[in-house]
Amino acid sequence: xxxxxxxxxxxxxxxxxxxxxxxxxIPKATSSRRWRWLAAAAALLGTLAAGWTLWRYRQPKPTExxxxxxxxxxxxxxxxxxxxxxxxxxxxxPDGKTAAYIVGRAxxxxxxxxxxxxxxxxxxxPGTDAVEMPFWSPDNKSLAFFSGTRLxxxxxxxxxxxxxxxxxxxxxxxxxxxxGRIIVGLSGGRTGLLEVPASGGKATPLxxxxxxxxxxxxxxxxxxxxxxxxxxxxxAQPENSGVFVASFAKPTERTKLLATxxxxxxxxxxxxxxxxxxxxxxxxxxxxxxxxxxxxVTEPRLVADPVARGSVSMGPLYMASSSSGVLLYAxxxxxxxxxxxxxxxxxxGVAGEPGDYFNFRISPEGSRVALARVNDTPxxxxxxxxxxxxxxxxxxxxxxxxxxxVxxxxGRGILFCNGSPFNLxxxxxxxxxxxxxxxxxxxSHCATDWSSDGRFILYFETGRDTQxxxxxxxxxxxxxxxxxxxxxxxxxxxxxxxxxxxxxxxWVAYQSDESGRFEVYLQSFPEPRGxxxxxxxxxxxxxxxxxxxELFYVSPDSKLMAVSLKIQGDSVEPSPPHELFPMPSEIRGxxxxxxxxxxxxxxxxxxxxxxxxxxxxxxxxxxxxxxxxSSAAR
Numbered sequence: 001x002x003x004x005x006x007x008x009x010x011x012x013x014x015x016x017x018x019x020x021x022x023x024x025x026i027p028k029a030t031s032s033r034r035w036r037w038l039a040a041a042a043a044l045l046g047t048l049a050a051g052w053t054l055w056r057y058r059q060p061k062p063t064e065x066x067x068x069x070x071x072x073x074x075x076x077x078x079x080x081x082x083x084x085x086x087x088x089x090x091x092x093x094p095d096g097k098t099a100a101y102i103v104g105r106a107x108x109x110x111x112x113x114x115x116x117x118x119x120x121x122x123x124x125x126p127g128t129d130a131v132e133m134p135f136w137s138p139d140n141k142s143l144a145f146f147s148g149t150r151l152x153x154x155x156x157x158x159x160x161x162x163x164x165x166x167x168x169x170x171x172x173x174x175x176x177x178x179x180g181r182i183i184v185g186l187s188g189g190r191t192g193l194l195e196v197p198a199s200g201g202k203a204t205p206l207x208x209x210x211x212x213x214x215x216x217x218x219x220x221x222x223x224x225x226x227x228x229x230x231x232x233x234x235x236a237q238p239e240n241s242g243v244f245v246a247s248f249a250k251p252t253e254r255t256k257l258l259a260t261x262x263x264x265x266x267x268x269x270x271x272x273x274x275x276x277x278x279x280x281x282x283x284x285x286x287x288x289x290x291x292x293x294x295x296x297v298t299e300p301r302l303v304a305d306p307v308a309r310g311s312v313s314m315g316p317l318y319m320a321s322s323s324s325g326v327l328l329y330a331x332x333x334x335x336x337x338x339x340x341x342x343x344x345x346x347x348x349g350v351a352g353e354p355g356d357y358f359n360f361r362i363s364p365e366g367s368r369v370a371l372a373r374v375n376d377t378p379x380x381x382x383x384x385x386x387x388x389x390x391x392x393x394x395x396x397x398x399x400x401x402x403x404x405x406v407x408x409x410x411g412r413g414i415l416f417c418n419g420s421p422f423n424l425x426x427x428x429x430x431x432x433x434x435x436x437x438x439x440x441x442x443x444s445h446c447a448t449d450w451s452s453d454g455r456f457i458l459y460f461e462t463g464r465d466t467q468x469x470x471x472x473x474x475x476x477x478x479x480x481x482x483x484x485x486x487x488x489x490x491x492x493x494x495x496x497x498x499x500x501x502x503x504x505x506x507w508v509a510y511q512s513d514e515s516g517r518f519e520v521y522l523q524s525f526p527e528p529r530g531x532x533x534x535x536x537x538x539x540x541x542x543x544x545x546x547x548x549x550e551l552f553y554v555s556p557d558s559k560l561m562a563v564s565l566k567i568q569g570d571s572v573e574p575s576p577p578h579e580l581f582p583m584p585s586e587i588r589g590x591x592x593x594x595x596x597x598x599x600x601x602x603x604x605x606x607x608x609x610x611x612x613x614x615x616x617x618x619x620x621x622x623x624x625x626x627x628x629x630s631s632a633a634r
């Protein structure tokens with residue numbers, strides 16, 4: 001055997017050289033002395049051959065550039081988190097020597113690090129959960145990350161995390177500049193990028209939205225050489241979205257690099273060139289970037305396919321680069337399968353074909369399922385599945401992702417959110433007619449329920465001075481929307497409200513993080529008169545049993561829980577929660593609702609991966625060699 005050292009980066013590969021042939025037997029007449037001489041000669045020849053091979057490998061080859069791939073397994077007993085929203089995240093140290101990623105274990109998300117030239121992965125600040133979107137300091141010694149609406153930092157050498165600042169809403173990307181500032185993009189609220197000293201302080205605006213272009217978000221910031229930064233812009237119209245560059249000295253003056261909804265990544269090639277990498281469908285392509293002119297000077301070339309993304313556009317791209325020409329990425333997760341389970345978790349059959357599903361809802365009569373799934377275009381559209389036949393029909397074909405389908409009480413219409421920012425739309429479930437816009441607001445909002453009497457739509461909205469709030473949209477008997485009004489608006493995050501199934505809803509189940517983690521609560525309706533906590537150790541995604549006497553929810557360790565309810569007037573007496581069955585997969589993000597309840601209250605439709613193996617991370621050393629001669633992406 002011999003060791004080959006890769007140029008520039010110092011990762012080691014061991015190549016074992018063996019000879020495989022027919023079995024041979026040494027004749028008895030051969031003397032042991034002669035055999036020892038022959039063996040010594042063979043060993044010497046083998047050593048000389050190996051040395052010659054290694055010498056040849058190490059000679060400069062200006063006309064030959066090779067790329068090398070490594071596979072990195074994540075921590076034992078954990079699963080790499082690949083979120084459908086801002087959840088999860090991976091990061092590569094600027095020197096290309098250490099990977100950071102998010103691992104889900106026992107219902108918690110933890111920040112782990114692993115040297116690329118070693119096998120010892122370890123949790124960093126293991127006492128901190130709900131971790132997402134890590135990014136490195138320029139000196140490779142620290143990591144920053146988000147936990148809810150907190151920005152924290154932790155040293156690679158160890159120690160507890162330190163709070164840098166609070167932010168108004170959940171983040172969508174962060175970057176650490178050489179002069180000691182951190183840039184933050186937000187996933188909620190109409191705001192531009194924020195900046196804060198890495199040592200701690202108050203976050204202040206760095207960029208502002210351009211109202212003339214109907215911009216909704218500035219997100220996914222990255223630091224460029226020369227006192228500049230790169231970021232993505234999301235506009236109400238696709239032509240107003242793109243990837244831009246500005247300077248810290250003059251952040252209002254910007255240059256558009258690329259017109260796309262996709263996430264882009266700045267990638268020094270380690271070969272004296274710089275590149276822009278961006279997602280193109282399931283793949284990632286690269287173009288050489290001239291930083292002096294801020295122009296893309298080559299055609300797009302394929303780098304990797306498939307690569308995981310948090311969503312088709314705004315979610316994170318699970319790829320990171322270093323200044324030494326190393327790339328780290330997570331492969332796209334396997335397709336997901338919708339499966340019917342009974343109350344004990346026993347499979348009863350599958351629904352439809354495997355796909356990349358985000359959320360779904362069973363129709364009131366139980367024969368159809370409305371699905372939000374990724375298409376080949378790519379986009380996220382609403383489809384309607386006939387459960388008995390397994391046949392799906394497309395309901396929407398919008399340029400922006402469509403999410404969270406909700407059936408009208410009579411099963412004739414499907415409500416969903418679409419646009420930038422998200423607003424509410426309604427369309428006939430059979431696909432006839434055109435989609436009707438119900439709201440026209442400047443803050444994103446998505447519906448999660450429609451009362452059984454048809455009078456109210458319940459939705460959550462990103463507040464300007466709060467996080468996520470619950471709102472009510474009144475509906476007239478002829479299907480016209482009234483004036484929206486807040487139902488629960490606090491400084492905490494309220495999500496996924498569901499009406500009680502009575503003909504006139506008297507209660508709303510929802511999740512809130514007012515205790516420091518998500519728990520499930522009940523509130524009276526139409527006027528809230530005090531919350532009743534239902535979960536005891538964390539919970540999300542509450543749903544009612546259609547009989548109105550039981551609530552279901554998902555625990556932090558991904559188990560479906562049930563709670564019996566005794567409701568009399570304004571009083572609620574919940575039973576202790578008990579487990580029904582483990583969910584088949586980790587929850588990937590805020591838009592992935594992992595289950596729905598059938599009208600009989602005895603069956604559940606859940607989604608889980610077809611392949612339950614833990615995905616590995618891929619490392620590419622000297623990745624620019626891949627794009628020389630590859631075909632352009634079109």
